[in-house]
Amino acid sequence: MTVLSVNVNKIAVLRNSRGGAEPDIVRAATACLDAGAHGITVHPRPDARHVRADDVDALAALTAARGVELNLEGNPFAPARAGYPGFLALCKRVRPAQATLVPDDDGQLTSDHGFDFARDAARLAPLIAELKALGCRVSVFADAHGDAVQRASVARAAEIGADRVELYTGPYAEAFESGDASDVLARFAHTARVAQAAGLGINAGHDLNQHNLPGFLRAVPGVLEVSIGHALVAEALYAGLAATVGAYRRIVDSGQRLR
Ligand SMILES: CC(=O)[C@@H](O)[C@H](O)COP(=O)(O)O
Numbered sequence: 001m002t003v004l005s006v007n008v009n010k011i012a013v014l015r016n017s018r019g020g021a022e023p024d025i026v027r028a029a030t031a032c033l034d035a036g037a038h039g040i041t042v043h044p045r046p047d048a049r050h051v052r053a054d055d056v057d058a059l060a061a062l063t064a065a066r067g068v069e070l071n072l073e074g075n076p077f078a079p080a081r082a083g084y085p086g087f088l089a090l091c092k093r094v095r096p097a098q099a100t101l102v103p104d105d106d107g108q109l110t111s112d113h114g115f116d117f118a119r120d121a122a123r124l125a126p127l128i129a130e131l132k133a134l135g136c137r138v139s140v141f142a143d144a145h146g147d148a149v150q151r152a153s154v155a156r157a158a159e160i161g162a163d164r165v166e167l168y169t170g171p172y173a174e175a176f177e178s179g180d181a182s183d184v185l186a187r188f189a190h191t192a193r194v195a196q197a198a199g200l201g202i203n204a205g206h207d208l209n210q211h212n213l214p215g216f217l218r219a220v221p222g223v224l225e226v227s228i229g230h231a232l233v234a235e236a237l238y239a240g241l242a243a244t245v246g247a248y249r250r251i252v253d254s255g256q257r258l259r
C-alpha cells in the first residue's frame with residue numbers, strides 16, 4: 001500500500017507573505033487528515049521561508065493527537081541559526097515518526113538532488129544512528145535517474161543504517177511534461193529494485209501531481225509513501241475557487257438586496 005503524506009510547506013508560504021496567522025497551517029493539515037491523508041510532511045528551511053520551528057511543534061502535536069505520521073524533512077548538515085535550531089535539534093524536540101534527510105543547500109529554491117552516497121555515507125551514518133535512537137524511521141533523499149553506477153549506489157543507504165530512500169521524482173515530472181517519461185521511469189523502477197534488494201523501503205516525492213502520479217505508481221512497484229505539496233496545494237486552489245467565489249457572490253448579492 002502507498003500512503004499519502006501531504007506537504008504543507010506552501011500553506012506556510014502563503015501565510016508568511018502577509019505575516020499574520022492565515023492560512024492556519026494546523027487547520028489546513030487537519031483538513032488534509034480529515035480528507036484521508038495518511039500523514040503530514042514539512043520541510044523547514046533555515047531561512048524560515050516555509051514552515052517555522054513553531055509550526056513543527058504545532059504539527060507534531062496534531063499528528064500525535066491524530067495518531068498519524070509526521071515526516072520531517074531537512075538537511076542535517078545545515079547549521080542552526082536564529083529561529084532555526086537545526087534539523088537534529090528539531091528531531092530531538094518533536095521526535096517525528098519519520099525523518100527524511102535531504103541535501104539541499106541554503107540558497108536553493110527547492111530540493112533538486114539526492115545524496116551522493118559515495119561522498120556522504122561516512123558523515124550520514126552517525127546522524128542516522130542518532131535519529132534511529134530517537135525512535136525515528138530514517139529515509140534519505142536519493143536520485144534515481146542517473147547512470148548505472150549512480151543507480152547502484154542507492155544500496156549504500158542500507159549500509160549506513162537508513163530504513164528507506166525517498167526517490168527524488170523531479171526528473172520524472174519533467175520527463176512526463178516533455179511527453180516521454182518511459183526511459184526515466186525504467187531508471188526509477190531499476191533503482192527501486194536495487195534499493196528493495198538491499199532491504200530499503202521506497203518513498204517518493206517532488207513535483208508529483210494528479211497527472212503524473214498514476215504512471216509513476218504503475219511503473220515503480222512497492223512505493224510505500226509519496227509526499228506531495230506544491231502541486232497538491234495548487235490543485236486545491238483550482239478545486240476550491242469556484243465554491244469560494246460563489247460564497248462571496250452570495251454575500252455581495254444579499255448586501256445589495258438589503259440596500
Ligand atoms: C524533499 C522535497 O522534495 C520536498 O521537501 C520539497 O523540497 C518541498 O517543496 P518546497 O521546497 O517547495 O517546499
Ligand SMILES: NCC(=O)COP(=O)(O)O
Pocket residue numbers: 007041043073166204205206207208227228229230231232
Ligand atoms: N518530499 C517531497 C515533498 O514533500 C513534496 O514535494 P513537492 O510536491 O512540494 O514538490
